[in-house]
Amino acid sequence: MKKALSLLLVFMLLVSLMVGCSKPAEPTGDTAGGTEEKGNDFPTMTLRMSTTTAETSPWTKGAQKFAELVSERTDGKVTINVFPNEQLSNGNQPGGIEQLQNGVTDLSYHSTIIYSVLDPKYSVISMPWILPNNDEVDAALNGAPGEAIKQLTREKGIEPLAFGENGFRQVTNSKKAISSPQDMGGMKIRIPAMQMYTDLYKALGADPTVMNFAEVFTALQQGAIDGQENPLAIIVSSNLYEVQDYISLWNYSYDALILGMNKAKFDSLSPALQEVILEAAKEASAYQVQLNREEEAKNLQLLKDKGMTVTEFTDAEIEVFREKVAPVYEKYEDIIGKDLMDMFR
Template identity: 60%
Template sequence: MKVKKHWNALAAFVLSAALIAGCGGGKSEQAAGTEPSAAKGEKIKMKMSVTTSETSTWYKGAQMWADKVKEKTNGQVEIKIYANEQLSNGNQPKGIELLQNGSTDASLHSTIIYSGLDEKFSVISMPWLFTDESVADKALAGAGGEKLSELLREKGVEPLAFGENGFRQITNSKRPITSPADMAGMKIRVPNMKMYIDLYKALGADPTSMSFSEVFTALQQGTIDGQENPLPVIMSSKLYEVQKYVSLWNYSYDPLVLGVNKKLFDSLDKETQDIMREAAVEAMEYQRKINREENAQMVKELEAKGVTVTTLTPEQVKAFQDKVAPIYDQYTDTIGKDLIDAFRGAN
């Protein structure tokens, strides 16, 4: 297997030091201007960060990618996966930073986390942008996905494929949420994305941003009344123990980016690049499939645990859509009309 660029000994030493430091907590960064590579015939060993645990669909998809790449390169490329954001000590924005500077070689992160780099990444999280998963798939495979990929490349990340965290649902300890009036004054934890803060204010709620690691305790103590997340996160974090109401409203779609450090990817020969990309597309198709299967099963599991699960009707959803419609006008200048239209065009 060939690599386009060969390093001198000094650059190789700097890279090795950066990677070793990354395993110890991710504080060191790759030296500016260096590009990862390998001497002819040498194995390429990569580190991949995944935010969730080994039992998650995220990890299963990442493992399929790693296995297929190893198989199709005859063992020349080995990818070691680190679950639970180990490489960044649980700090997801730091995880993306490590990917950008080359301390980590690949990762699976939500576009919500990327929005910390650029608010344009908020586009795909806009309220009720997609009617269902098939429309989201179409958008990411079309003009919207290509524009998102261009933005990722500008940030030093080569996107190989999109997976999914899924549609985000809302939980709380007070009452079923079926109308905006039900949310009046309710303290809801949301991810650290400005658009989400503005959206929940528009719905009459009192949004607050905090680390997800603090959410269970905050719900337990009544510091917050509710939170929003896809069902797999709600289940794996056992939020049903402190949240008795789940409203299924599919208000925001949450995709995942299987990304590789762009300098590393660009240093590889085309054959290896093609293998990585084709394996990623296959692996993320599998990840989306099992994620959707698990979602359907989790509704039954939540109900069995005594949680009241409410599925909103189209009419009920429309009341929320009407309430947050001004968010699109508010963010048109920030995100860009062309980018928003590229995703809306999939419907």
Template identity: 60%
Template sequence: MLKKSLVLMLAILMVVSLVAGCAQKGPSDGGGQPKEEVKPVILKMSVTTPEGSSWTKGAYKFAELVKERTNGKVEVNVYPNEQLSGGNQGKGIEMLMTGATDLSFHSNIIYSIMDERFGVISLPWLLPTYEKADEKIKGAGGEKVAELLLEKNVVALGFGENGFRQITNNKRPIATPDDMKGLKIRVPGIKMYISLYKALGADPTAMNFAEVFTSLQQGAIDGQENPLDVIHSAKLYEVQKYISLWNYSYDAIILGMNKDKFESFDKETQDILRQAAIEACEYQVELNRANGEDQLAFFKEQGMQVTEVTDEQIKAFQEKVKPVYDEYEPIVGKELLDLFR
């Protein structure tokens, strides 16, 4: 009898153990395998300028908004200082077009390496004020540029700005065209700037931006031209003595996305990307404009001599560069040029 009782108890314990084991292993939804965690889509974003610039701050803002609004389903990794292209801005745009990178902040000037029509925004003194630049970029001019970008397999999610380009050098203050004579000035590798500086009597040298600091330091070039934010973030004040403020060329930056990658997302995500880009670009523009006075004051503290070129003095420069318009109107087309006039 005792033996039978022990056998019965053991049998009951085995059944209970099996039931408990099944309860622990079974999924809570009543069947199937446990659901795997969905990994986020990781997007790579290339930025030309170093950490601390308004460009990179705008890019990080974009990444923050995208992650937040997609609930972490899409994440953007930001690579400053043209890391992904090895310092070659033109290659950076090629990588965006082919899909080797997903997103980028690049200047319209660099896009004009691929297609000279993108240089229209930056023709000398075409957009002389921020108000005029805002009007044209947010209007039909910006819409046309976005349309042209689609031809290059790039979706323009938003427009930020590099701002007005100023000139620095180590030889002398610049206030008249005569002051430009013989100066070896680094310019982006596009024909328009080379033509422009030749018209002013300078010796323009095309060079990747990543090489500029060392070239100035070693005396291979006398000067360069860039907006204040770039001069500041790249620490060019350490290797330049003079800066002239003449607002001669407006420089937009484009938050571009590879078209194929953009179209791989559903409409809801596309809308999130567009809206996040618009807000991030607005943030970047605000930073860029707010920082100008502080950056100038800082340059003076570092020993730079600041020359503010007057409106009357600018007229002499404008007269010198008229041939640039004669050369480039047939290239960019009168219709496109008129959208920015």
């Protein structure tokens, strides 16, 4: 009996050891508790990104850099197709932002000037001479003022990934050199759809005309308008020197870009993919800003070579323009809010 019991115990021990050896190994590392999104484990998706300007502009080159970085860091799983010249909105810049809000497009580079259609608070960045140079621009957008604009953007259903740059805006025309406010009297100047610009140009005695950017070249060519205002990079990449004779370098208004993503889309992504997109956006936007600034001198020389007459200003001459637009500050302090305005001053 004892011998039989001993044999039974040995048999049970052998069975136990065999079962133990055949048990599957516990998952470890990337496979534990589910699949981590690393490398080839990112989901395959295609996103659409809109820009307003031509393929050759720093604006669109920055978007293309962003697309390249995201593709590289997801092993080609996430593709971003870039559509320049506001193709997706048929040239309608405010419509492009609405598409981003509604999820018709996933990403965009849009100017804060166009964002002011959603909320006039965005006008603060472009108030006349509020940000007079690149050092003050960088300090503002990388600090508390920039964070205030980002929070405002999230409230509109858009996740602000990074700030880009369209740059300081200059005015061009086909009539005469502008060296004082009196020279602008009655001049029909195309402006983007921002009420602050309408008020500003009226204060300077001009006749401001809101028009989609896609229509500007033809309108200048046909004489429907006398002039327009834009940063040098846009003037060059859009060949506006072909239909304009004079440019005044007055750096009157800074134009920031927001690399934005539909917030619902962004929030639906895993934290790992969100991090990839955020880091790529920051790097691409830093590249875009650097490219824009490096091309300033080259663009100005090109305009001179194309025969444009360039007018530059002393601080005293700029002060005359600033005095003329003082009522604009008084009006927009109430609209934008004194606290936000003071953050940028």
